Amino acid sequence: MQNNKWPYASLAAASALAGKMDDAKTALAEVRRLEPKLTMKSLIPLAPPIPNLFDGLRKAGMPEE
Amino acid sequence: MQRDQNRLRVNAQLIDAQSGAHLWADRFEEDVADLFKLQDQVVARLANTLGIELVKAEAEKAARSKSPDAVDLTMRGWALARTSQQTKEKNNAARALFEQALKIDPNNADALAGSAYTYANESVAWRNPETDYDARTLGQADRAIALAPDTLWAYYVKCVYLYYSHRADKAIDAADAGLAINQNFGPFWGVRGNANLFFGRFEQAKSDIPAINPAWSARPAQGTLDQVFGRCGTWPWAFRRRYRGLPQGNRSRHAE
Numbered sequence: 260m261q262n263n264k265w266p267y268a269s270l271a272a273a274s275a276l277a278g279k280m281d282d283a284k285t286a287l288a289e290v291r292r293l294e295p296k297l298t299m300k301s302l303i304p305l306a307p308p309i310p311n312l313f314d315g316l317r318k319a320g321m322p323e324e
Numbered sequence: 325m326q327r328d329q330n331r332l333r334v335n336a337q338l339i340d341a342q343s344g345a346h347l348w349a350d351r352f353e354e355d356v357a358d359l360f361k362l363q364d365q366v367v368a369r370l371a372n373t374l375g376i377e378l379v380k381a382e383a384e385k386a387a388r389s390k391s392p393d394a395v396d397l398t399m400r401g402w403a404l405a406r407t408s409q410q411t412k413e414k415n416n417a418a419r420a421l422f423e424q425a426l427k428i429d430p431n432n433a434d435a436l437a438g439s440a441y442t443y444a445n446e447s448v449a450w451r452n453p454e455t456d457y458d459a460r461t462l463g464q465a466d467r468a469i470a471l472a473p474d475t476l477w478a479y480y481v482k483c484v485y486l487y488y489s490h491r492a493d494k495a496i497d498a499a500d501a502g503l504a505i506n507q508n509f510g511p512f513w514g515v516r517g518n519a520n521l522f523f524g525r526f527e528q529a530k531s532d533i534p535a536i537n538p539a540w541s542a543r544p545a546q547g548t549l550d551q552v553f554g555r556c557g558t559w560p561w562a563f564r565r566r567y568r569g570l571p572q573g574n575r576s577r578h579a580e
Contacts, residue, residue, distance in 0.1 A: 309521055
């Protein structure tokens with residue numbers, strides 16, 4: 260999927276909320292590989308207003324800051 | 325693209341948007357009267373280079389049109405509508421080209437979809453309170469689909485616009501209708517994935533998102549809305565960064 264992190268972010272969130280934590284960690288690792296500095300704080304202003312995206316990313320282990 | 329009286333010259337180049345690498349370039353020149361021949365030449369050579377069936381399909385569609393000038397105007401309209409640095413002026417200029425095309429051939433589905441696309445762009449970036457965007461965007465896209473059910477960009481315009489106007493359920497329907505035409509169009513899966521994530525259908529979102537197919541990047545997505553649903557069918561992050569004037573209603577509506 261080239262180096263676009265966002266589909267992986269959505270995938271990480273959906274996986275975490277579906278209870279598939281292994282898949283969530285794999286997808287999140289890809290997000291972090293593509294953009295190591297991304298945090299919840301830096302992501303939220305740019306992200307789409309989907310509350311589940313934020314909840315899911317937190318559950319997958321995205322750092323707050 | 326340059327036009328001199330009745331001659332049309334096209335300098336075409338193919339650049340890998342990721343690496344910036346120059347993959348292919350060629351120049352074509354032909355009489356405007358032989359526009360189809362020119363298109364066929366460009367497409368045949370591109371298709372040979374890329375081996376992509378989708379490109380051939382576009383050429384066949386153009387060959388079916390009865391009005392070469394409408395096709396010419398429409399192609400120029402799309403080229404302008406999808407430039408990487410979109411501005412209100414370029415968006416308006418693209419619309420003028422589509423409208424000219426529609427004067428010649430009121431049933432040109434690609435021109436209708438193009439006009440719809442410029443209104444969808446405008447509704448997000450430069451909204452005018454007096455304009456009926458549903459009619460301009462959905463109305464024209466639906467007409468395009470009624471005329472030619474394989475007008476992929478009409479479905480694309482619909483699902484992006486519907487999502488943006490807080491109708492994620494209808495956006496999924498439009499994406500599904502588009503997927504019935506072409507399963508390889510990544511942005512449709514992107515719409516489904518994110519809308520299903522929004523609705524809390526996580527298993528569904530989880531299976532939709534990986535279907536976002538990078539093969540579609542053969543037709544580089546760069547325009548305003550393409551940055552919204554871009555190459556990999558992502559969401560409007562890039563867009564928000566550039567256009568702070570977005571209707572902020574989005575956020576509260578989704579938070580309900």
